[in-house]
Amino acid sequence: MTGHGPERSLAELIEGNARFAEGKSLHPRQDARRRAEVLEKGQYPFAAIVACSDSRVSPEIVFDQGLGDLFVVRTAGNLVDDLGIASLEYAAAHLGVPLIVVMGHSRCGAVTSAVEGGEAPGSLSAIHAALAPSVEKAKHRPGDVVDAAARENVKSLVAALGRREGVLKGLVDRGALSVVGAFYDIERGSVEFIG
Ligand SMILES: [Zn+2]
Numbered sequence: 001m002t003g004h005g006p007e008r009s010l011a012e013l014i015e016g017n018a019r020f021a022e023g024k025s026l027h028p029r030q031d032a033r034r035r036a037e038v039l040e041k042g043q044y045p046f047a048a049i050v051a052c053s054d055s056r057v058s059p060e061i062v063f064d065q066g067l068g069d070l071f072v073v074r075t076a077g078n079l080v081d082d083l084g085i086a087s088l089e090y091a092a093a094h095l096g097v098p099l100i101v102v103m104g105h106s107r108c109g110a111v112t113s114a115v116e117g118g119e120a121p122g123s124l125s126a127i128h129a130a131l132a133p134s135v136e137k138a139k140h141r142p143g144d145v146v147d148a149a150a151r152e153n154v155k156s157l158v159a160a161l162g163r164r165e166g167v168l169k170g171l172v173d174r175g176a177l178s179v180v181g182a183f184y185d186i187e188r189g190s191v192e193f194i195g
Pocket residue numbers: 052053054076077078105107108109110111
């Protein structure tokens with residue numbers, strides 16, 4: 001176990017992102033000593049992050065963390081299927097991760113593609129289908145429809161993970177796990193936690 005509760009994990013992420021956004025990253029725990037430490041003692045990440053595969057939103061960089069700190073699941077559009085959920089269950093149940101953050105971001109290509117609609121080649125249609133309910137809701141929201149859809153997607157994933165029977169809901173009900181949403185502004189470098 002990390003010894004962290006959900007609140008402390010959240011505070012570490014907020015502090016790390018503030019450093020990154022201000023250009024004051026410390027790049028902690030990224031050296032050979034840390035590499036040896038996490039090999040010898042094993043990994044005790046203090047948060048799991050569901051993020052987009054977009055090369056501009058790397059969680060370890062955005063939250064200024066190091067090796068062994070974050071357990072990360074990444075797919076285009078920060079969506080999770082059964083394999084992604086199984087990864088999160090492993091993090092929560094076996095590694096004792098107390099906090100799952102589902103992080104969407106501004107100007108998301110996957111969401112933009114889903115908003116534009118039309119023919120999606122190959123398996124990309126699966127991403128469109130998964131995002132379709134969020135896109136539909138976003139059309140009735142004010143402001144940029146892509147960012148609104150990305151936020152809706154985060155909210156629906158947070159809700160779905162929190163009530164996922166089996167492992168996650170049990171841990172949430174016991175207070176051992178929190179699932180929260182976040183939205184990363186790729187221009188400002190800042191992460192807003194959105195509940
Ligand atoms: Zn994206």
